[in-house]
Amino acid sequence: MPPDAPRQKRKTERITAEFNLPGKDGDRSFSTSSARFPTVSVICYGPDSFEEREVREPADLIGYLANWPVTWITIDPPGEGQEARAAIENFAKLFNLHELEVEDIVNVHQRAKVEEYGEHLFVVTRMLIDTGVVETEQLSMFLGRNYVLTFREVGSDCLEPVRDKIRKGRGRVRQEKADYLMYAIIDAVVDSYFPLLTTLADRLDDIEDHILEGGDDEAAATMYQIRRDLLSIRRAIWPTREALSSLIRDTNPYLSESTRVYLRDCYDHAVRIIDLVEMYREVGSALMEVHYQRASNRLNEVMKVLTIITTLFIPPTFIAGIYGMNFNSEVSRLNMPELNWVYGYPMALITMALVSAGLLAFLHMKGWLRSKPRTKRSTN
Structure with missing residues (x-):
């Protein structure tokens, strides 16, 4: 259940003043355009309880923001570009998102980065999606006083372990504030790279055996694809490491010192991934040289x-x-x-x-x- 109901009215008034809601002096009214509505899921929680549901209107979020210690809002904009912009227009007004932030949300080819915009912290990272080849999806996050707002590029992510911890009350996430939730999300994104690297390492071992047993041109083509996958991972994780470094190094009111400690561990994971990528790329280059050398020897x-x-x-x-x-x-x-x-x-x-x-x-x-x-x- 939410915190004490007698204080609900005062909290609602405070939230109304904090966000750009109808009824606030000088605000902009919400758009009633015919744009397709985005999928919006909400998880609210405190130390002893949680609530999870989907909402249809931005104003529906006010009760969650007012009555729960932490609110996690996930929005899936339909389409891209102007279609996505029109769909999230009301949410951008609600959370006072800068037009440049909206631009970064709808143009889903941004590098991982961290930017501070007065009322919230804006973080962009890239998470892996399973399509048979290495592809990344942009995840845009906004950290406020008691909320985390995430925009996904497509309707899937690697964050189900974080949701399970909230639902089952495991780990520290239910005991901490919104900044810890943001850390947990980034940590899940970074850790999702490790299983893929393990798979690529196994493929490298198989190719090594194949090459040493005689090999053929198929091994070279597979090796080339693995090297491209490793390059894609490196392009995604390197800016993420820089963004984590910025979160740890820069002073801002959104992150507590205790959360910075966990972010340093996440930073170490990102560095470890970069080291593994570089090592596997060197192994791949060596295997390519061995393959071409053996082909030359056969000739x-x-x-x-x-x-x-x-x-x-x-x-x-x-x-x-x-x-x-x-x-x-x-x-x-x-x-x-x-x-x-x-x-x-x-x-x-x-x-x-x-x-x-x-x-x-x-x-x-x-x-x-x-x-x-x-x-x-x-x-x-």
């Missing part, structure tokens, strides 16, 4: 075999070429008298075979005919 082996075959046929070709000049032995006894021998032809063949065999033995003695043993990965 060299083929060229060596062709060279040996060509070398073995040089003596017979030379002998056949000499006796193919067709000098008439009747004109001069110096003109290939062996052409008239009874065993001339067999002797020519035997000579060709002996010279080729001798050349083959010579190449074997030099080690040209020995194939290198295939490298196997150690299982120890």
Whole structure:
């Protein structure tokens, strides 16, 4: 249940004065445009209870903001650009969002960042979405005195563990204020990168085995895709690290010192992710080099075999070429008298075979005919 009802009227009046609500002097009235309404879910909670539901009008939020210690509002704008702007117009008025903040919400290709706008703190981060390839979704957050307002790019996120903690009263989130909720959201976003990195590490191990067992062009294509995924992760997490550093370093009234301690742990996680990405990229580069080196070695082996075959046929070709000049032995006894021998032809063949065999033995003695043993990965 909400806090004491006798104080509800005073709290409602205070909230009405704090936010840009109808009835406030000089305010703008809410728009009644025909824009599609966004999906709005609300989770309100205190140490001993919580409430979760969807709302249809911005004014419906006033009771939650007035009567609960912390209110988490999640809005999914329909569409993008002007369509999304029209859909969230009333909520932007309610929370006094600056037009530049609204611009950042609807243009969903922002880098992670932190900005302070008088009445609230604006944080943009990027969370992973599972589409079979590495893609990120923008998550825009606003931290106020007793609320966290989040705008999602699409209707899914990685924040269900945070909601479960609120519903079940696990962890510290129900005992803390809104700034801790913002930390919990950012921490869930950052930690969602680890399972993907584990998957990419397993794929790297599989590709390493495949390459060492002979590999093919498919391994190279897969390796290229993994490197692109790692680059996408790096582009998303690097600005997030800088945003966390700004939250920890800069002094503002929205974050308590106790929450900054947890943000430092989140910052360490972001640094760890960057280190893993760099390490896996180096492993990927090394595997690509190994793959191309093995492909080059295979080509060299083929060229060596062709060279040996060509070398073995040089003596017979030379002998056949000499006796193919067709000098008439009747004109001069110096003109290939062996052409008239009874065993001339067999002797020519035997000579060709002996010279080729001798050349083959010579190449074997030099080690040209020995194939290198295939490298196997150690299982120890």
